[in-house]
Each structure stands twice: as C-alpha cells, then as structure tokens.
Amino acid sequence: MQLSDAHVLVTGASRGIGAEVAREAARRGARLTLVARSAAPLEALAAQTGGRALPADLGDRDTRRGLIARAQAEQGPVDVLVNVASLDAAGSFLTLSADDLEELLTVNLTAGAELTRQVLPDMVARGEGHVVVFSSGFSTVVAPGLAAYCASKGGLSQLAGVLRTELKGSGVGLTLVEPGPVRTGMYADIQAEPLSGAALRRLVRLRLTREVEPQEVARATCDQIEAGGPHVVVPRRNTPFMLFTWAPRWMSEVVLTGLARR
Template sequence: MRLAGAHVVLTGATGSIGSRLAERLAGRGARLTVTARSAEALDELAARTGALAVPADLADEGGPASLLTSAQDRHGPVDVLVHNAAVEVAGRLEELDADGLAAAVALNVRAPLELTRLALPGMRERRRGHLVLVSSLAGVATFPGLTLYGATKAALTQAAAGLSLDLRGSGVGTTLVEIGPVSSTMMSRVRDHPPTAAAFTRAARLRVLRDLDPDEVAGAVVAAVEANRRHVRLPRRAAVLAATAGLPRAVVRTALVGIEG
C-alpha cells in the first residue's frame, strides 16, 4: 500500500507508539488524521506532523462515527485505518469495577470493529484500503493480572484473522500487530500490579521477552503496510509463540478455505 498521498486515520495517536507512528506516517507523505482523548496533546502532535487533529473518545457509542465523519470531511475517503488505541487493565478480574470493564471492552474491541464496519464499504467500493490492528502477545499467552486486557487483545487478533478471509480479493489488506512489552508509561502502569511485574521480570530473565522501543514498533508497522504484510510480531524471539498460537487459523486458511499464506 503506497502511503504517499494516502489518507491514514490513526487512533491512540498521542501514546508512545502512536506518536512515533504519526511521525513515520507523516514522513512517508500520508494525509494524516490523528485522534485521542487529550485535545492538548493531540494539537501538539498535529502541529509537529501536519496532521488533522480530531479529539474523540472512541469508547463512547457515537465516537467512531463522529471521528470518521470529521476525517472524511477534511481529507476524503479513508485509505488506511490504524487501530492503535487501547486501555491497559492490570489486576484481578474480581477487583475491577463494572465501568472499567465495560470501558476496556468498548475501547479495545468495540471501537476498532465499529470503525472498521463503517470504513469498509468505501474501501471495498474503491478496491483500495488497508487495516492495521495493533494487538498484543497478551492475546496469545497472557500473564497474571492481564485477564481482561489479554481477552480484549485475543478478540482483536481473532477479528484480524476473520477480516483477512472476508477481504480476500477485495483490494483491502490487513496487518495484525502482535507485540510484547513496550517502553512506555502504559507498561509502567501495568507493572504496578506485583504479579504482573514479576511475570515480566521472569520472562526477561529467560530472554523470552524484552522491552521494545516504540519507534522500532512504528517502523515495523509502516514497513508492513507498505509491503502489504499480514503480520508484525515483535520481539522476534517471541514470534514463534504467536505463530504457533495461530496454527489453527492457518489450517483453516489453507486447508478449509483454500488460501495460502
């Protein structure tokens, strides 16, 4: 997918990964729409990258539709949709409140699916488009304290697999991003839960995981979109875990549906 001149909508744009994605997408010549809840941080990012800033709370029921309308009014049809927005949740499920649970599901699962549902008809009609779903290795093998977060990311991973089948031959591509811990304030908050922090420490000691640089992730995502690759899995040392977990989907794709790759 050629990014120069393409209209890219990026959610979760002010976070550690999101801001690096915005910079790299702008550097590739994309017409960029960025969204997040914080208007001040979003305006600063837009000023730095030349993007259109559309503050929105995608967990609100009408948030996705409002974002898409504003983005298309200014920049025209959406060519690339990057689902990067997410909220971290660390703790035992029974210790979470109902509002927090609902908000996590709304932002991490419902919002990307609703945005995709709204954007896809136009992409299909133009036979042009790309969807990027930023998931997590927590959707493959979650750690203590990440029950809710891991469940939402597993849902996003499964959605990406289904979309790649539904969109075959349509001209619309998908990229699923499955990543480990990233150096960020988000990860710092996750590690405030002692059992989760201990599990990450053990994984690092065993060299199963390492903290990723946000710019490393952003660079890999942009390269994958341009090359129309279906997966980004980082760190590479843990990629085999995600690939192994995806074997049932691969069997369906090749043996039952008849699609290779």
C-alpha cells in the first residue's frame, strides 16, 4: 500500500514511536488522523503534518465505539491503520492494582483488536488496505517486572499471526512490528523500575539486543507498509529470539493455509 495520498490513522501519535511513524508517513505523502489522549501534542503534530487530531482515550469503551467511522467521516476511508498506543505498568505483578491491570490489557490488547475489527470489513470490501500491529520483543522474552505488558504483547503477536491467515487473498496487508528497546518515554519508565530495568540491562550487556531510535522503527514500519511486508524486527540482533517463537506460527500458517502470502 503506497502511503502517498493514503488516509493513515495512527494511534499513540502524541509522542514516541507513534509520533515518528506519523511524521514519516506524512513525509511520504499520507493524510493523517492522529489519535491519543493528549490533545495539545496531537494538535501540534497535526499542524506540522497537515493531518487531523482526534483526541480519544482508547481505554474507554464508549470512546472506542465508532472511532473509525468518526475518522472516515472527516477524511474518507482509512487506508492504513497503525495501532501503536500502549501502556507499560512496569513493576512486580504482585503489586499491580486491579484497575491498572484492566487498563493495560484494555489499551494494549482490546483497543488495537477492536479498531482493527472496525476497519477491516470496509478494507476487505474494497480489496485494499493495510493494518499495522505494534507488539514488542517482549511478546517472546519473559521479562521480570513486565508480566501484564508481556501478556498483552504475546496476545497481539498471536492476533496478528491469525489475522494474516484470515486476510490471505483479500488484498489487505498486515504488518506485525516487534521492536527491541527504543529510546522513548516508555523505555525510560521500564529502565527506571528495578525489576524490568535489571532485565533490560542484562539483555543489552549480553548483546542479545541494542537500543534503537524511534525514527529507525518508524522508517522500517513505513517501508514494510509500502512493500506489503509481514514483519518488522528491529534491531536485527533480536531476530534469533523471535525466530524461536515464529517458527511454529509460520509452520502452522503454511500447513493450514498454504504458501501464498497475500
């Protein structure tokens, strides 16, 4: 899906990786709808990129309902949905409150799945479109201090794998993004918490991963949207870990739906 003149809806666009994906898509000619809770940074980015801000709390069920239709009423059919919005809630699972647990699973897993559910029927009817699911290397790595986060990301990676089988032959593409550590506010939070910070430092010290800039993730994501590619793993050093998890997914995809990718 070429980004030039495409209507691209990015969630989590107020800062971090989501804001960089929006900037990169705008550089490639996309028309943007920008979603997050913080209206001021969204409005500022909308002004810079010629996009529209759509402030929304994706943790709220009523706000999620009809959100894609509201974006489409403003700028026409959504061609590309990029689900970036996420929370981290770093710390021991034993100290996590019921409200924080529910909010994390809702924003990270339910909201992305729900927006994808809202957007897909129209894309499939048109025979074109693209969905991006932002998961994490923590969909595979079992990191102390990130139980709920890892659970949400494991769910997203599995959701993406199954959706790709269902979308085969529809003309609609799907890219799963599974980054390692990216220098953003979320990464700073995870580093600052003793349990998850120690786990991250160990992964970096053992050279199993390295830190990357959000712009690198944004460029790789936009490249894969335009190429119709299924997967972004950055840095490449993370690939061996991800292969262990992906091998049974690819095998079952081929066994159950055949070799054709799209």
